[in-house]
Amino acid sequence: MKAATHLKQKKAVALISGGLDSMLAARTMIEQNIHVEGINFFTGFCVEGHTHAIRKQDKDKQKRNNALWVAEQLGIKLHIIDVIEEYKDIVINPKHGYGANLNPCLDCKCFMVKKALQWTQENNFDFIITGEVIGQRPMSQRRDTMPVVARESGANDLLVRPLCAKNLPATLPELNGWIDREKMHGFTGRSRKPQFKLAAEFGIEEYAQPAGGCCFLTDKSYANKLSDLWQARGERKYEFDDIMLLKIGRHLRPRPHFKIIVGREEGENNFMQGYRKQFTSMYTLSHSGPLVLADGKMSEDDIYLAARLTARFSQGRDAQSVQVLVKQVDKEEIKLDVPPLSSEEIPQEWYV
Numbered sequence: 001m002k003a004a005t006h007l008k009q010k011k012a013v014a015l016i017s018g019g020l021d022s023m024l025a026a027r028t029m030i031e032q033n034i035h036v037e038g039i040n041f042f043t044g045f046c047v048e049g050h051t052h053a054i055r056k057q058d059k060d061k062q063k064r065n066n067a068l069w070v071a072e073q074l075g076i077k078l079h080i081i082d083v084i085e086e087y088k089d090i091v092i093n094p095k096h097g098y099g100a101n102l103n104p105c106l107d108c109k110c111f112m113v114k115k116a117l118q119w120t121q122e123n124n125f126d127f128i129i130t131g132e133v134i135g136q137r138p139m140s141q142r143r144d145t146m147p148v149v150a151r152e153s154g155a156n157d158l159l160v161r162p163l164c165a166k167n168l169p170a171t172l173p174e175l176n177g178w179i180d181r182e183k184m185h186g187f188t189g190r191s192r193k194p195q196f197k198l199a200a201e202f203g204i205e206e207y208a209q210p211a212g213g214c215c216f217l218t219d220k221s222y223a224n225k226l227s228d229l230w231q232a233r234g235e236r237k238y239e240f241d242d243i244m245l246l247k248i249g250r251h252l253r254p255r256p257h258f259k260i261i262v263g264r265e266e267g268e269n270n271f272m273q274g275y276r277k278q279f280t281s282m283y284t285l286s287h288s289g290p291l292v293l294a295d296g297k298m299s300e301d302d303i304y305l306a307a308r309l310t311a312r313f314s315q316g317r318d319a320q321s322v323q324v325l326v327k328q329v330d331k332e333e334i335k336l337d338v339p340p341l342s343s344e345e346i347p348q349e350w351y352v
Contacts, residue, residue, distance in 0.1 A: 010178045011035040012160070013120055014129035015112060016078060017214055018066025020195055020207040021131030021163060026074055027202055028162040029129055032179050036129065038078040039119060040067040041112050043087045044243050045216045066208040073204070083115065084240055091217065092236045096148075101223035103215060105140040106148065113153035120158070127158045127173045134164045135189045163187045163195070216247060225251055228352045232256060232296065245275065245293070251352035252309065258296025259352065260306050262313050276327065282310045285335065286323040289314025303328075304338065311340035 014026040016038035026036050071078035090111050094104030109132075116128045132141050132149075140149065146168070150159045157172040160179070165171070166186035174181045187194045199207060216222040225246045230236045232253065245261060248268045253259040260282075263269035269291040275281075280294040280303070292310045294303075303326055311322035317340050327333045 009033065009035050010127070010173070011037070011125040012127050012129050012173075013079075013116055013123075013125050014038050014076075015116055015131070016040050016067045016070055017131070018070055018208055019131070019214065020192075020199060021133060021136075023070045023074065023131070023204065023207060024195060024198055024202070025129050025131040025162045026070075026076065027204070028184060029160070029179065030074065030076070032183055034179065036074070036076050037125075038067070038071045038074070038076055039116055040078060040080045041083045041087075041115060042080060043215075044084045044240055045091075046214055066214075069208070073206075079119070081115070081119075083111075086115075087111065088238070091238075099218065101218055101220050102226055103217040103223075105137060105218075106145055108215075109140045109149045110152045113149055113155050113159060117153060117155045117158070126178065127160055127171070128155055129160050129162060131163055132161045133187045133189075133195075134167055216243075222246055225352050228253060228259070232259065241275065241278065245272075248272070249293075250313070252346070252350045253352050254305055254309065254350050255302060258294055258298050258302055258306070260309055261293045261295070262310075263290040263292070277329065280306075280326065280328045282307060282324055282326050284311060284314040284316060284322050285325050286321075287311075287314045287316030287319065289316065289322075304336065307336045307338045308341045309346070311338050312342075312346065314340070316340060 012029055012034050014022060014029070014036050016022045016026065017040070026038065030036050067080070068078055090104050090107045091102070094107040096104070096106040099105050113128060113130065120126070120128060132146065134141060134143050134146065146161070150156050153159070160171050160173055161168060162184045164187050165181060165184035167188060170181060173179045185194070185198070226238070229238065229242060229246070248271060249261040249263055251259060251261055261272065263272050272291050272293055275293055280298060282292040282294065283289060289310065290313050292306070294306050298306065307324040307326060310324050311317065314322060316322035320339060321337045322340055324336050324338055325333060326336060
């Protein structure tokens with residue numbers, strides 16, 4: 001009699017955000033002898049690894065890419081995929097609308113699971129893992145919306161959510177015996193205690209962003225800046241440089257057709273230097289001060305106003321006159337001696 005044929009190890013791809021939930025979901029499957037690899041989609045809106053790297057107030061925060069770090073802790077391969085262009089339609093035209101700000105969370109999850117499904121098909125993987133928990137997120141992780149993600153992504157019963165699987169219908173990997181439903185979990189709600197307990201059981205002592213919040217689109221201030229950009233340009237479009245610059249600086253729109261971005265510290269000033277060939281730039285010569293970028297078509301009067309604002313945010317804010325160097329794209333640079341605006345001359349409405 002021939003020996004029984006050894007079953008081929010099943011393979012799953014896990015959506016790895018860099019947070020605790022996706023880490024635990026992947027580890028749960030690894031414990032069941034599933035070959036797991038991670039996938040991380042780069043949209044351009046991720047919080048980590050950008051402002052933390054350039055602002056002094058964040059100097060004590062980790063500069064690492066948390067998705068890569070999680071993959072390293074799990075001992076799995078991570079595939080980082082650039083979806084900036086494809087993701088634009090999700091941000092601009094979300095079928096299911098926005099959350100509290102400009103976060104298209106439900107559309108985003110459908111998009112990412114769909115992309116993961118395509119990846120599994122192209123790479124001969126068997127199913128998809130996410131770290132979703134019923135009731136944890138108000139838009140994308142409700143009991144009534146989680147089936148929407150499975151259906152609209154096309155993943156259907158190939159989508160496994162190990163952290164709340166016991167509260168959901170059995171998936172194909174469970175029904176086929178690839179994974180044991182009893183070894184998965186039944187987490188619900190916003191409490192993090194079950195995740196912390198499971199992490200301790202796995203011997204996981206360090207983890208990043210345990211409560212999520214890794215997307216700038218969930219941030220009210222950032223969402224306001226993006227809305228302002230769309231309104232000023234008269235169309236809901238953006239480029240990668242736009243969304244990067246929205247992450248930094250102090251933004252003021254003194255007139256509808258132009259705004260300025262004021263560097264708040266050395267790190268931001270250094271970062272903004274890379275954009276001087278794309279935007280009008282200004283900085284003070286007579287006093288220490290920030291680098292300022294101006295976005296929009298500007299008249300001579302607009303440039304003068306922007307120069308006065310530049311002087312206001314410099315060390316010469318109390319001087320009678322401050323010399324400002326103005327560099328316009330493809331034009332000769334000019335020097336202006338201007339009186340700084342007083343704080344009373346800057347309405348609160350100018351701040352974006």
